[in-house]
Amino acid sequence: MPDKRLSPSDAMFLYAESREQMMHVAGLLEFTPAPDTKPDHLRRLMDEIRAGGSPAASPWNTRLRTPDLLWNPLQAWVEEPDVDLEYHVRRSALPSPGDERELGILVSRLHGVAVDFHRPPWEAHLIEGLEDNRFAFYVKVHHSLVDGFSAMRMLINALSKDAEDRDRPLFFAIPPPARPPREPAEPGGDGGIHFPELLAAVRAQYGALMNVVKSEDHALVSPRQAPKCVLNARISRSRRFATMKLPTARLRAIAKAANGTLNDAILALSASCLRRYLVEQNALPAEPLIAMLPVAIRAKDDLGGGNAVGAILASLATDLADPVARLHAIVESTANAKQQLQGMSKAAILQYSALLTAPSMLQMIPMTAGHVRPTFNVVISNVPGPEEPLYFRGARLDASYPMSIPVHGQAVNITCNSYAGNVCFGFTGCRDTVPHLQRLAVYCGEALGELEAAL
Amino acid sequence: MPDKRLSPSDAMFLYAESREQMMHVAGLLEFTPAPDTKPDHLRRLMDEIRAGGSPAASPWNTRLRTPDLLWNPLQAWVEEPDVDLEYHVRRSALPSPGDERELGILVSRLHGVAVDFHRPPWEAHLIEGLEDNRFAFYVKVHHSLVDGFSAMRMLINALSKDAEDRDRPLFFAIPPPARPPREPAEPGGDGGIHFPELLAAVRAQYGALMNVVKSEDHALVSPRQAPKCVLNARISRSRRFATMKLPTARLRAIAKAANGTLNDAILALSASCLRRYLVEQNALPAEPLIAMLPVAIRAKDDLGGGNAVGAILASLATDLADPVARLHAIVESTANAKQQLQGMSKAAILQYSALLTAPSMLQMIPMTAGHVRPTFNVVISNVPGPEEPLYFRGARLDASYPMSIPVHGQAVNITCNSYAGNVCFGFTGCRDTVPHLQRLAVYCGEALGELEAAL
Numbered sequence: 087m088p089d090k091r092l093s094p095s096d097a098m099f100l101y102a103e104s105r106e107q108m109m110h111v112a113g114l115l116e117f118t119p120a121p122d123t124k125p126d127h128l129r130r131l132m133d134e135i136r137a138g139g140s141p142a143a144s145p146w147n148t149r150l151r152t153p154d155l156l157w158n159p160l161q162a163w164v165e166e167p168d169v170d171l172e173y174h175v176r177r178s179a180l181p182s183p184g185d186e187r188e189l190g191i192l193v194s195r196l197h198g199v200a201v202d203f204h205r206p207p208w209e210a211h212l213i214e215g216l217e218d219n220r221f222a223f224y225v226k227v228h229h230s231l232v233d234g235f236s237a238m239r240m241l242i243n244a245l246s247k248d249a250e251d252r253d254r255p256l257f258f259a260i261p262p263p264a265r266p267p268r269e270p271a272e273p274g275g276d277g278g279i280h281f282p283e284l285l286a287a288v289r290a291q292y293g294a295l296m297n298v299v300k301s302e303d304h305a306l307v308s309p310r311q312a313p314k315c316v317l318n319a320r321i322s323r324s325r326r327f328a329t330m331k332l333p334t335a336r337l338r339a340i341a342k343a344a345n346g347t348l349n350d351a352i353l354a355l356s357a358s359c360l361r362r363y364l365v366e367q368n369a370l371p372a373e374p375l376i377a378m379l380p381v382a383i384r385a386k387d388d389l390g391g392g393n394a395v396g397a398i399l400a401s402l403a404t405d406l407a408d409p410v411a412r413l414h415a416i417v418e419s420t421a422n423a424k425q426q427l428q429g430m431s432k433a434a435i436l437q438y439s440a441l442l443t444a445p446s447m448l449q450m451i452p453m454t455a456g457h458v459r460p461t462f463n464v465v466i467s468n469v470p471g472p473e474e475p476l477y478f479r480g481a482r483l484d485a486s487y488p489m490s491i492p493v494h495g496q497a498v499n500i501t502c503n504s505y506a507g508n509v510c511f512g513f514t515g516c517r518d519t520v521p522h523l524q525r526l527a528v529y530c531g532e533a534l535g536e537l538e539a540a541l
Numbered sequence: 542m543p544d545k546r547l548s549p550s551d552a553m554f555l556y557a558e559s560r561e562q563m564m565h566v567a568g569l570l571e572f573t574p575a576p577d578t579k580p581d582h583l584r585r586l587m588d589e590i591r592a593g594g595s596p597a598a599s600p601w602n603t604r605l606r607t608p609d610l611l612w613n614p615l616q617a618w619v620e621e622p623d624v625d626l627e628y629h630v631r632r633s634a635l636p637s638p639g640d641e642r643e644l645g646i647l648v649s650r651l652h653g654v655a656v657d658f659h660r661p662p663w664e665a666h667l668i669e670g671l672e673d674n675r676f677a678f679y680v681k682v683h684h685s686l687v688d689g690f691s692a693m694r695m696l697i698n699a700l701s702k703d704a705e706d707r708d709r710p711l712f713f714a715i716p717p718p719a720r721p722p723r724e725p726a727e728p729g730g731d732g733g734i735h736f737p738e739l740l741a742a743v744r745a746q747y748g749a750l751m752n753v754v755k756s757e758d759h760a761l762v763s764p765r766q767a768p769k770c771v772l773n774a775r776i777s778r779s780r781r782f783a784t785m786k787l788p789t790a791r792l793r794a795i796a797k798a799a800n801g802t803l804n805d806a807i808l809a810l811s812a813s814c815l816r817r818y819l820v821e822q823n824a825l826p827a828e829p830l831i832a833m834l835p836v837a838i839r840a841k842d843d844l845g846g847g848n849a850v851g852a853i854l855a856s857l858a859t860d861l862a863d864p865v866a867r868l869h870a871i872v873e874s875t876a877n878a879k880q881q882l883q884g885m886s887k888a889a890i891l892q893y894s895a896l897l898t899a900p901s902m903l904q905m906i907p908m909t910a911g912h913v914r915p916t917f918n919v920v921i922s923n924v925p926g927p928e929e930p931l932y933f934r935g936a937r938l939d940a941s942y943p944m945s946i947p948v949h950g951q952a953v954n955i956t957c958n959s960y961a962g963n964v965c966f967g968f969t970g971c972r973d974t975v976p977h978l979q980r981l982a983v984y985c986g987e988a989l990g991e992l993e994a995a996l
Contacts, residue, residue: 126637173779173972176650177643179634181669182581188632195631199654202778214636215670323657324628517628 089151089162092230099230100156102493106323108200110207111233112226112489113241113503114193114329114512119219120249120480127479128177128212128221131256135171140259142169145231146206153203163231166206174208175256180215189216190327190524193224197489197514198325201228208232210256221481225257229491238469238488238503245476245483252479311401313371316364317520318460320494324517328527329487331508332534340534343541344410346417349468352509353377353420354413356466356500357402358533359526361412364404366525374415375402378462381424398423399462409533410540460495471505487512498523544606544617547685554685555611557948561778563655565662566688567681567944568696568958569648569784569967574674575704575935582934583632583667583676586711590626595714597624600686601661608658618686621661629663630711635670644671645782645979648679652944652969653780656683663687665711676936680712684946693924693943693958700931700938707934766856768826770819772975773915775949779972783982784942786963787989795989798996799865801872804923807964808832808875809868811921811955812857813988814981816867819859821980829870830857833917836879853878854917864988865995915950926960942967953978 092100099109119127134140141147148163150156178196180188192213201207207228214221227237244257312318337351344350356377364370377400400423403415469488476483487510488501497519503510511530515523547555554564574582589595596602603618605611633651635643647668656662662683669676682692699712767773792806799805811832819825832855855878858870924943931938942965943956952974958965966985970978 129637170973177636177646179636179670181632181634181667182584191632204777212636215634322659518625 089164090148091160091162096230097161099228100150100161103156103200105200106321107491107493108198108323109230109491110197110201110226110228111237111491112193112197112224113237114189114327114485114487114489115223115225115241116189116216116484116487117221117223117478117481118484119221120482123219123480125219128214131212132175132177135175135256138171140171140255142171142174142206142258143261145262146174146208146258148231149206150203156203169206171258173205174258175210175212178211178213180213184215184217186329187524189213189222190329193489194325194327194517196224196226197327198323198517201226203228206231208258210258220484224489226489238471238486241486242472242476245478247474247476249477249480249482251477254479311373312376312460312462313373315371315375315460315463316367316369317360317463317497318495319497319516319519321492321497321516322518325492326515326517326520326523327489328513328524329485330511330513330527330530331485332511332531334504334507334509336534336538337509340413340537340541341417344413344417346413346420348504348509349379349381350413350417350420352468352502352511353379353400353402353416353466354409354537355511355530355533356464357404357412357416358409358536359529360402360464361404362529362533363522363526370404372405374405375464376400376462377402377464377466379420379465380467381427396427398427402464408540409537413537463496464498464500465490465496466500466502468502468504468509471503473504473506475506485510490514492516492519498526500526544619545603546615546617551685552616554683555605555616558611558655560655561776562946562948563653563778564685564946565652565656565681565683566692566946567648567652567679568692569644569782569940569942569944570678570680570696571644571671571939571942572676572678572933572936573939574676575937578674578935580674583669586667587630587632590630590711593626595626595710597626597629597661597713598716600717601629601663601713603686604661605658611658624661626713628660629713630665630667633666633668635668639670639672641784642979644668644677645784648944649780649782649972651679651681652782653778653972656681658683661686663713665713675939679944681944693926693941696941697927697931700933702929702931704932704935704937706932709934766828766854767831767915767917768828770826770830770915770918771822771824772815772819772918772952773950774952774971774974776947776952776971777973780947781970781972781975781978782944783968783979784940785966785968785982785985786940787966787986789959789962789964791989791993792964795868795992795996796872799868799872801868801875803959803964804834804836805868805872805875807923807957807966808834808855808857808871808921809864809992810966810985810988811919812859812867812871813864813991814984815857815919816859817984817988818977818981825859827860829860830919831855831917832857832919832921834875834920835922836882851882853882857918863995864992868992918951919953919955920945920951921955923957923959923964926958928959928961930961940965945969947971947974953981955981 103109124130145163147166147169149166151160151162151164152158155161178192180192196209196211201209208231209226211224212221213224216222225237225241232240241257244254244260246254332355334348337355338348340354341347341351357375360375361370378397379400380397398420401415401419403412403419406412406415471486483505485508486503486505488503489512490499490501492499492515498513498515501512501514503512511527513523513526558564579585600618602621602624604621606615606617606619607613610616633647635647651664651666656664663686664681666679667676668679671677680692680696687695696712699709699715701709787810789803792810793803795809796802796806812830815830816825833852834855835852853875856870856874858867858874861867861870926941938960940963941958941960943958944967945954945956947954947970953968953970956967956969958967966982968978968981
């Protein structure tokens, strides 16, 4: 494999990496084994890996060329000929009673440890000891190697729709799909990343944004509307993670009642749990919280039916105590934002989205971290997955929870995977800035019943 | 508690700290529970800690004043009023079959993660899932807070000689003994540590040493006798740990046959396993390996019967293939070194020991790491413990294994605890520089039988 330069957006995740701000994402996959599964199946799987039958395929066999100099302008991915799979694939077990709480504690700890850039930056943990013989995989990958969407696609590719398929290797041994998982480095120039230029570009974008919002249509949420909030603090190096699985049909029913989308229902539940959590801490801002969310939009100039991925800012209407009024306000806010994007060309969508998110990119840069006022309070995203059930060697995938990246200024992140009839919420936060984070997950579940009753 | 400046030797462990060179020590304590112990006793213990009945006592409630600036000349220990015990005390479980190998894998991983200096720099892991309902504690503490000897003493103090004592809190909640666990910062000066001065002092000592050995009696092992060896390489950030428990009586019998001490027997077994390991790698130096070992010596001028702790260099005689000849050569080498120390005053012992170990201190400093030729190949030390059995709430302590610090240039460390009729060997190494480290432990055990047969 030839060495591969990093694209500017991938390099960004190396610039931002620090002991507090670890730029890896992860997936927590929970499985119910087939009835005929041997009790020590994960031990056998590990023995199989040790025996060397499943060498790591691209990109899982690549590491940084200069791991001790992350900011090297000539940084690149190089092939690691001798991947130490016993390092990358690890067995763990839950202490009793092996419930969701213990699983949350374990993966919170695993998520709080940085990857080793002297090796391919990923780890897979095979976790046994869940109740009812269930097991889980925690798979961590640095965002500079694979983004969350691609990682999810690769994981899904690594599972089977066939419960009788019992020989499938683990994801890292499966050769990449025909289309490369990463875009190549941007054409033009030497392909190298120069930090001062990057910083200057982000700063310039931010300045432009400020001018734009001064003169623009105010139907849109502007970056200066986000209130100050305890969620927008500097973070420590420890993590907490909590999960909630809710039936997609119930979320769609709520959305339909307000003429909204599944994403609107996800936002409404997120808004409810954030509001209740902040009220309890006596820390609810008077102004509504602002969420940033990536959306897929059909661009005005795209005749081929393709989509552009943009970012919009939406009000979470947390100033409204009534959950139904809040849901309607959210639907209105996202509709306005998406309508604005729909009038744009693909290029404009990308540029506009970059402008909206520029301040958050600035925050990720260590020297500016925590000194830039947030333009939004929380990132909420939904990564759609397959609707049919998936299997690993006969074990049914019960849930797929995404674990994302808290950064300085964004201490909690809400990411969802929809899969096989459920929306799986993952709440990833800083342990110290967001105490009792598991309450967000509990309140999210309770908010669904509350909204259903009120509608 | 007033803020407490760090002594120069404690500060040294902060200067040396890096992602690869983590200056924490640990103990692995294995227990057999009393027959009437409830299966979920560790869960109850954790609930008890969560309930807040056992607040952390000194020094477990102290953290660095400026954790983001380790080298601060005004660095000090300050009291942390709000110790997050759920962070410091953690439950873990072994995957099946819960054997010594899985325990070794787990603690190797735990030992490869740095402490968080924003908190008191220690962690205690309660590990369940060992075979036969046994359990273990892995306790990690940064060497700048507590040295290995003191940590062992504090842990022993935290256990009971009485199997019926069922209410004892964990070690961190036990107030310090009357004598403070750490020596105060050295008198004179401002108590602050200035890195350039420290470096200059170490360099000066090293130069002085080189002149001394040119003109000195060559009956002693001099720092320039140590051969180049694969064990004296730069290290990565990952660790491996292996253990071996051997009956003290058998080691003493071997020592007696050669007119040596228990420490000589420990050196002989270490020499045998290192030799066999290096032969297998086709990497045995022609010249004998040199070990550095701390020893307690009654000084010439100490009429009060007190001891001075010095360091000596001893040949491991790995050039000799015959184990008995090797044992005799080791006994002769340590006897010569100790005889030399016995003729010295206490001050001279300390100065001489500092001279011997100065190059290794130099290696620990990041900017010189790996560029100084080793004056010894491996550190081997024995921390004597109690001979009577100890208990934690009725559970018998079966073994106490010390986990030490590999540094650049010293990729493996052998430390022993003697306890209740056994010598517990702990082999701590760099995962990448010392592959198959567990073989050292296996070969160490086999070397005992080999020596017994040959004698």
